[in-house]
Amino acid sequence: MLTVRAPATSANLGSGFDVFGVALERPADVVRLSKADRTTIDVTGAGSQFIPEDPEKNTVGAVAEALEAPAHIEIDKGVRPASGLGSSAASAAAAAVGLNELYDRGYSREELVPIAAKGEAVVSGDAHDDNVAPSIMGGFTIATESGVRQVDASIPLVACLPDIVVSTRDARRVVPESARVDQLVETVGNAATLTTGMHRDDPELVGEGMHDTVVTPARAKLIDGYESVREAALDAGATGVTISGAGPTVIAACEDADQRAIASAMLDTFGDRGIDARAYQTRIGRGAQIF
Ligand SMILES: Nc1ncnc2c1ncn2[C@@H]1O[C@H](COP(=O)(O)OP(=O)(O)OP(=O)(O)O)[C@@H](O)[C@H]1O
Ligand SMILES: N[C@@H](CCO)C(=O)O
Structure with missing residues (x-):
């Protein structure tokens, strides 16, 4: 056992749609x-x-089958x-890491990413x-066709999860089919800024690089109150705010000192619209751990 x-x-982190991901220090799935x-x-x-x-x-069933375990x-x-917040991915990542160990399959963490996917x-x-990669490898990950690049980082974050359900399947239906060249230019700049920020552990650069004008505005319509919550978090000191994954969690990057005020501002703003929410004061953390 x-x-x-x-x-x-x-x-995603805004500018890195389907590519960027970060592991959160909390919450987590525990799998036996x-x-x-x-x-x-x-x-x-x-x-x-x-x-x-x-x-x-269940995501763990497909992983057990892929590993013949x-x-x-x-x-x-x-x-x-x-x-x-990568709920289905957290279970899949835990199963991939755990079954690899239990059955002595010998895969590296990077090799386990497509298996968990x-x-x-x-x-x-x-x-x-983009969710299984950070859950397995920790830190900030860049998942592309060529594999996963990983950087350890420790940026403070607030993840505010409203009592709204948005399935990934539905949120993928609203993604625009194309973007203009000026949006592409802006996205490349933002993604590069964010990546530099992760290397420097710099919340200002990470927050600036989270800006996105392609996918986020289309998905924001699925989250009641998104624009007000975003503005409230920025007013309370967030360096950048975007939709976490396919939503409905709204995620803010910040300095440690501003975490509590940002969490309150986001909760109050959802609350003003009659929406219950829960805020995780967290940060970028490590990948799956075996006990
Ligand atoms: N082990 C699991 N944990 C969580 N959800 C699971 C699991 N296995 C299957 N599911 C199903 O996956 C769906 C949730 O996955 P979905 O990708 O929509 O959400 P998420 O993982 O929280 O979000 P995101 O990928 O946007 O971060 C639900 O329909 C749920 O029943
Ligand atoms: N990159 C994916 C993550 C959600 O699982 C999306 O935003 O649709």
Whole structure:
């Protein structure tokens, strides 16, 4: 029996749609795995009533199949599904790291990323790597066709999760099919600024680089109050604000000293619209850990 803690993640960070991701220090899924003749799954914790235990429908089932590693898998969800915090990916990442160890498969962390992404394909139809990569490798990750580049960073963040459900599948339907060249130029500049900020552990540069005029405005319409919450967070000192993953979580980069005020401002602004929310004062952290 093995226990793995795999962190929630925030994908895209505005300018890095389907490429950038960060591991969050908290929340996280805790997954217990033991060898078995066939895969069975138990789910408890945040939003567990909405998560299938059928191995064909749960992200960990696809990972067990890909690794040919049947197991009894107990998932304690710290990350609510359809949150924009890589809930389904955290379980898949934990299963990939845990089953690799349990069955002594010998894959590196980077090699486990496409294996865990097979789990993501079960829920969203696409095997995108931008949540599983940081959940497995930690820090800031750049996931492309050529593989994953990773940088350790420790930027303070506030992730505010409103009581609204946005599924990744729905949020992908509103992504524009094309962008203008001037938007492309702006996006390249912002993505490069953000990457430099991660290397320097500089919240100002990271926040500036989170700006995006292509995907974020289309998706913001799915999150009641997004613009007001964004403005409130910026007024409270955030260096940048965007949608986390496919939403509805809104994520702010900041200095440590401003975290608490930003969390309150975001919660109050959702509250003014009658929307309950929860704010995680967190930071970029490490990848999945085996206990
Ligand atoms: N182990 C799992 N954990 C969480 N959700 C799961 C799991 N297995 C299957 N699902 C299903 O995946 C869907 C949630 O995944 P989705 O990608 O929409 O949300 P997310 O992972 O929180 O968001 P994002 O990828 O935008 O950060 C739900 O329908 C849920 O039932
Ligand atoms: N990059 C993906 C992450 C969500 O899982 C999206 O934004 O659709």
